[in-house]
Amino acid sequence: MVITPFKCIVCSKWKGEHHLGETLHFVDDSSTDLDICDECVEEAEESRKFEGAYARALYELDMDGMEEDYMSSEWGDYVALFGNWLLYCDSQGFVTAEEFRSVEAAVEHFTIIHDEGMGYHEEDATIYADNWGNYQVSFDGKHIANVRREDYENPLRRAKAIISVEMRKSGFFPNVWLTDDRTARRIEVW
Ligand SMILES: [Zn+2]
Numbered sequence: 001m002v003i004t005p006f007k008c009i010v011c012s013k014w015k016g017e018h019h020l021g022e023t024l025h026f027v028d029d030s031s032t033d034l035d036i037c038d039e040c041v042e043e044a045e046e047s048r049k050f051e052g053a054y055a056r057a058l059y060e061l062d063m064d065g066m067e068e069d070y071m072s073s074e075w076g077d078y079v080a081l082f083g084n085w086l087l088y089c090d091s092q093g094f095v096t097a098e099e100f101r102s103v104e105a106a107v108e109h110f111t112i113i114h115d116e117g118m119g120y121h122e123e124d125a126t127i128y129a130d131n132w133g134n135y136q137v138s139f140d141g142k143h144i145a146n147v148r149r150e151d152y153e154n155p156l157r158r159a160k161a162i163i164s165v166e167m168r169k170s171g172f173f174p175n176v177w178l179t180d181d182r183t184a185r186r187i188e189v190w
Helices: 040-048 053-062 103-118 155-170
Strands: 022-026 031-037 070-073 078-082 083-089 097-100 125-129 135-139 142-145 176-179 184-187
Touching: 022 040, 022 053, 022 135, 031 053, 040 053, 053 078, 053 083, 053 097, 053 184, 070 103, 083 103, 103 184, 125 155, 135 155, 135 176, 142 155
Parallel strands: 125 176
Antiparallel strands: 022 031, 070 078, 078 083, 083 097, 125 135, 135 142, 176 184
């Protein structure tokens, strides 16, 4: 009988194939299988921190800095991209993983989460809407204009124009966010 050994991605131990717990199929430039031993699978399933073995395996890759891209919100959530997988850590520290049918699909989902506010950073360009339809415009962390509703027919368009001019003047083209007290969403200014 020939035993094919594998190296567990979580505990880094070499084990015989009868100790193979789960295999995470991972697509990047090529196609890689990440093996997780039965002990580590069991440990992950019993833990309150990980949704399961796949989340545990990706978390290990993340600790090693193997993510292709990542983002974190000001509220403590974290998302990392690994080939066709996304890893999520919420602000409570709970870790989950999601598999996509392709790398492109994972990237697309990552971008959607980013643009829906996760990628928001105060030092980008921000148009803050107050409850009365006025807009506070900031750029590169500095407040640059207060666009009052009564002064313009379309105050939001005016706020966008201010940022667009500021970008061309400074040669700095940060993401632009439309925010209020609860949400942030990435927008285009032209
Ligand atoms: Zn292991």
